[in-house]
Amino acid sequence: MPKNKFQDFVFTVMMVFVMVYAMVVYNIAGDKGGLTYEVFRIALMELPIMVPVGFILEFFLVGKLAQRVVFRHMTFTDKPIFITFFISGVTVVMMCPIMSFVAACLFKGVDVNLFTKWIALTAHNLPMAFFWQFCYAGPFVRFIFHLIFDDQKADISVGELEA
Template identity: 55%
Template sequence: MPKNKVQDAVFTAIMAIIMVYGMIVYNVALNTGGVTSETFLLALHELPIMAPIAFILEFFVVGKLAKRLAFSFMKPTDRPQFITYAVSICICCIMCPIMSLIATMLFKDTHTFGTFIQTWGMNFPCAVLWQMFYCGPLVRLIFRLIFREKKSKQA
């Protein structure tokens, strides 16, 4: 998808904002006992804190690590969409515990190991499903719309 550092930064920024917002909405809903119209507004308060953290982590550390991890079981000759899925799952496997720890420290009343494990355990299934079925495809669509490749004319 991204072909240079600028495109990679744009892709990562879009992904961080949408992925983090979805996960914050989920966590606010867990904390308040359900989803209301207020849930989406409350989630906006944490977004300016968590999205830059997610961007920095993914862009500078996790993205490279996740690709290395994904290619430990994928081959470059595998179907590109399966490579994309593998990298996405690896990113979730790395980002979810890190972001859950940060959220536990910043937003939970108790900062214990048990609270962190519970937060991580509740977030991981949602993060993978959100990434694979909604956020990932939406971000790739937005990215393709922003960076349309010109088709070469054949004479």
């Protein structure tokens, strides 16, 4: 897992990209009545909007808040896998409603029914976000992250990487 700010930045970018793209595909496929190649293309066009929003929220707000919540109930001496799962779950529980609200505002329209649109979208997205995070995105991103930052490279500072 990330051992410094640079690694945290890289990990967050990777995780946000994988989660946002999958959730955008999921929502567009639902709107279009099924999964087609066009859905993947349309989802790519939404990434410049949703990935920065997701990154800013996760990196500067939700990530830190999720860790605070987790470490109220766990300690650093607990098994690392349990800490990872707990942080992942709390992050999904916080990010999904926020990102669903953003999506409701941007793609469903802001009107008198915004609240009900947001609740419906959150209820639609939360089960998929959990499933995707725990079964695919989390393991995939952690695997790629460990390929990039093995133990030997983990202690390299950002300044050394730029040199």
